[in-house]
Amino acid sequence: DTEVTQTPKHLVMGMTNKKSLKCEQHMGHRAMYxxxxxxxxxxxxxxxxxxxxxxxNESVPSRFSPECPNSSLLNLHLHALxxxxxxxxxCASSQEAGAGAKTDTQYFGPGxxxxxx
Amino acid sequence: GNSVTQMxxxxxxSEEAFLxxxxxxxxxxxxxxxxxxxxxxxxxxxxxxxxxADDKGSNKGFEATYRKETTSFHLEKGSVQVSDSAVYFCAxxxxxxxxxxxxxxTTLQVKP
Numbered sequence: 001d002t003e004v005t006q007t008p009k010h011l012v013m014g015m016t017n018k019k020s021l022k023c024e025q026h027m028g029h030r031a032m033y034x035x036x037x038x039x040x041x042x043x044x045x046x047x048x049x050x051x052x053x054x055x056x057n058e059s060v061p062s063r064f065s066p067e068c069p070n071s072s073l074l075n076l077h078l079h080a081l082x083x084x085x086x087x088x089x090x091c092a093s094s095q096e097a098g099a100g101a102k103t104d105t106q107y108f109g110p111g112x113x114x115x116x117x
Numbered sequence: 118g119n120s121v122t123q124m125x126x127x128x129x130x131s132e133e134a135f136l137x138x139x140x141x142x143x144x145x146x147x148x149x150x151x152x153x154x155x156x157x158x159x160x161x162x163x164x165x166x167x168x169x170a171d172d173k174g175s176n177k178g179f180e181a182t183y184r185k186e187t188t189s190f191h192l193e194k195g196s197v198q199v200s201d202s203a204v205y206f207c208a209x210x211x212x213x214x215x216x217x218x219x220x221x222x223t224t225l226q227v228k229p
Contacts, residue, residue, distance in 0.1 A: 042220065048215075088160075090160055106210075106217055108161040108163075110160040111159070113158075
């Protein structure tokens with residue numbers, strides 16, 4: 001089973017709202033990722049968690065706040081977003097992460113389509 | 118640095134036509150190479166992968182061979198179907214940073 005699940009599937013929020021995106025995997029993977037994908041573009045890496053610790057933050061604005069409560073769950077807390085933050089947010093997982101994880105395959109979830117009004 | 122270049126789309130083919138989507142890469146070290154497919158309104162699905170030179174990845178009739186001498190990983194399928202219409206992303210996993218580097222994506226449209 002190589003399934004990564006994400007909720008909600010769609011989310012509409014105002015610029016003053018606080019919301020959270022959730023991601024879950026039960027493959028025993030120790031690395032989890034958040035990506036942002038704009039229409040007709042490839043995914044852009046936002047955050048990487050390895051063994052429940054944040055290992056990479058790609059200079060993402062603080063209005064995006066990731067959290068990894070345990071090795072199976074990954075959240076992305078959203079606050080005071082801008083309309084340009086509207087995008088598809090993808091979660092992924094892999095067995096390991098980092099420079100030593102040469103052959104590791106990332107498995108993606110279906111994404112959350114976020115619209116900021 | 119690491120980068121991936123894909124042929125620009127969209128690519129439009131008739132059903133049962135032969136498909137080639139070109140992908141070349143620049144990398145330090147020895148990356149693993151991947152093809153992902155994204156159907157409309159969905160996330161990315163792993164299509165196939167290769168982890169070392171001369172490896173051939175294959176899945177659902179798609180194939181790609183890791184060619185170190187030409188730094189290429191071209192995607193091929195002998196006979197496409199309407200259901201293959203999607204965006205295809207070539208990607209490399211950097212052995213230096215562990216990051217997945219994507220090409221720009223190629224949109225394939227297959228007409229009946």
